[in-house]
Amino acid sequence: MRFDVSSTALLSRLQSISKVIASKNSLPILDSFLFNLEGNKLTMTASDSETRLVTSVDVMNAQGSGVFAVSAKILLEPLKELPEQPLTFDINDDNLEIFIHFQNGKYNFIGQKGDTYPQQKPLGQNVVSILVDAQTLLNGISRSIFATADDELRPVMNGIYFDIHPDNLTFVASDGHKLVRLRNLSVKSSEKASFILPKKPANLLKAVLAKESEMVTIKFDDNNAYINCTNFEMVCRLIEGRFPNYNSVIPQNNPHKVIIDRLSFLNALKRVSVFSNPASSLVKLQLKENQMKVSAQDIDFSTAAEELIACQFTGVELSIGFKATYLIEILNNINSTEVVVELADPSRAGLIIPAENEENEDLLMLLMPMMLND
Structure with missing residues (x-):
């Protein structure tokens, strides 16, 4: 086999799929990229046995065809240091000795x-398919992934739940x-369905989708999902189990509503939380007529801080405690x-929602309060 390929085109494709490769693999072959040459198209695969990413690059002057694997480390490290130039791959079909010729030298x-690389199983029964705009999918993953858990006892919480309805x-x-x-009203489906996307493939998708602008096809059964976009295909194992009924934990009647400038609130929290107890990161919000006091203290070190922020609030005075790190993330x-x-009382979850939603979006964030000691 023999072919020519642009060094930067090859490197950018390999870098984007290399993030799937685990540091310790059960099968040694998974430390490698799988290459498949057919005509003038070179398909590349990387996998960690749970998730695989596939992409391709156009090559020139191709001779022969076939499948071979190359250690990711051997290929990526030198390619990173090469300026843009054509590379010529020359592969001996009998012993798989590979020569890469470039302007000033060669690698061997x-x-x-x-053929020892694990094959991907096709989808089984009950396949559901939806079309999602790449940026819609990226936005949904980016804005929800921070709230996923790392819980060995409840694995269903360790991913993003995709709840598919006919109209959203x-x-x-x-x-x-x-x-x-985060509800997106632009995505339509012919049926109701759902799946839980694990955190690792969700993070990989974030990186891949940043460069995509077309529609993405997601096909899934009970165990796996195939996610196809213009330049990539991802296949990943889904988290099995039932996601809890999330609507039941969202409090409906919240008499206390505060409208506040997001950046003023965020920056005050960042400053005040420095003075909170590092173990709890507790900040206290005290609401009075059109004013919020954000305060924190660390009794062990005799440090304390408080700031006043103007807001729109009328009603009974109210104090509630939250973990600052979570509130800042939200x-x-x-x-x-x-x-x-939106608040009900100091012991019930607070809702944080944008004053103005983006087009076709309905976003809601919920945060459980912390007990105040006073």
């Missing part, structure tokens, strides 16, 4: 047989303390200028 190493797609993530529900993942904080 032995490849591996591609809802992204949900929760770790039991915070919850994100505010970082909302884009609107102002947010609405």
